[in-house]
Amino acid sequence: MTKNTLLNIAILFSRLLKGLFILGLLVLSGLFIYVQVNSKDYENREVKLSESKSIFGFYLSGSSTNHSIDEIAAPYTLGKLKTVSLYLNYFKGIIVLVLVYMATNAFEKIMLSVKSLKTFNSSNSRLFRKIGIYIIIVILLTSYSVLRFEDGIQTKMVIDFVPLTYALLAFILAQIFKEGSILKQENELTI
Amino acid sequence: MPIIVNLDKMLVKRGMKSKELAEIIGITTANMSILKSGKARAIRFSTLEAICKALDCQPSDILEYIKE
Numbered sequence: 001m002t003k004n005t006l007l008n009i010a011i012l013f014s015r016l017l018k019g020l021f022i023l024g025l026l027v028l029s030g031l032f033i034y035v036q037v038n039s040k041d042y043e044n045r046e047v048k049l050s051e052s053k054s055i056f057g058f059y060l061s062g063s064s065t066n067h068s069i070d071e072i073a074a075p076y077t078l079g080k081l082k083t084v085s086l087y088l089n090y091f092k093g094i095i096v097l098v099l100v101y102m103a104t105n106a107f108e109k110i111m112l113s114v115k116s117l118k119t120f121n122s123s124n125s126r127l128f129r130k131i132g133i134y135i136i137i138v139i140l141l142t143s144y145s146v147l148r149f150e151d152g153i154q155t156k157m158v159i160d161f162v163p164l165t166y167a168l169l170a171f172i173l174a175q176i177f178k179e180g181s182i183l184k185q186e187n188e189l190t191i
Numbered sequence: 192m193p194i195i196v197n198l199d200k201m202l203v204k205r206g207m208k209s210k211e212l213a214e215i216i217g218i219t220t221a222n223m224s225i226l227k228s229g230k231a232r233a234i235r236f237s238t239l240e241a242i243c244k245a246l247d248c249q250p251s252d253i254l255e256y257i258k259e
Contacts, residue, residue, distance in 0.1 A: 190231070
């Protein structure tokens with residue numbers, strides 16, 4: 001199994017992904033600090049929640065202001081974004097990145113155990129369950145977005161079935177690996 | 192488990208060491224230890240046959256069922 005090219009590529013790819021997630025985390029934090037330090041340069045920049053349309057899911061978005069649009073020139077600018085909303089969205093982004101990193105790390109551990117011929121051990125089952133839980137948390141965190149401004153609010157709700165399928169698949173694999181671990185143990189304890 | 196392995200008693204009766212028996216029947220000392228300690232989940236007919244042959248006994252001399 002040590003010469004399994006596909007497995008080696010997958011391990012390398014997961015390490016690369018982990019690096020990219022750390023880089024993303026640093027960029028996000030850097031951007032967060034930079035925008036706050038140079039807030040005057042960006043206060044007129046318009047902020048809009050990204051429109052992510054899913055084929056296998058539902059997407060809802062909306063915005064409202066306290067006054068009529070004619071009364072306010074630009075209600076959704078970075079300068080008018082409430083600090084609490086800015087911080088909440090930043091921490092949400094950080095948590096999502098950390099969870100995705102942890103899920104990739106768990107998957108890498110599984111691949112390394114397969115490489116060292118310890119495929120059906122109980123820890124792999126636990127790792128798949130963890131991946132499923134991480135995906136569920138990420139889905140919950142990313143399904144609802146809200147940006148609160150001084151004169152208005154922007155909301156977005158996404159229910160995508162694709163990541164939900166991934167979570168379900170991870171839980172099924174956890175069960176399969178658990179069964180495999182029991183079978184392996186029984187085989188080892190048959191004299 | 193209600194199945195008791197009386198391998199120790201038979202070894203004492205025959206004056207044989209477990210290491211010797213393991214060598215005769217062709218299993219590792221680690222597996223012999225698992226068998227003696229009652230941690231084994233199952234025993235192959237071939238292993239049982241080899242033990243009976245080496246100790247000149249019946250399967251009932253080695254395995255015993257005790258109601259829980």
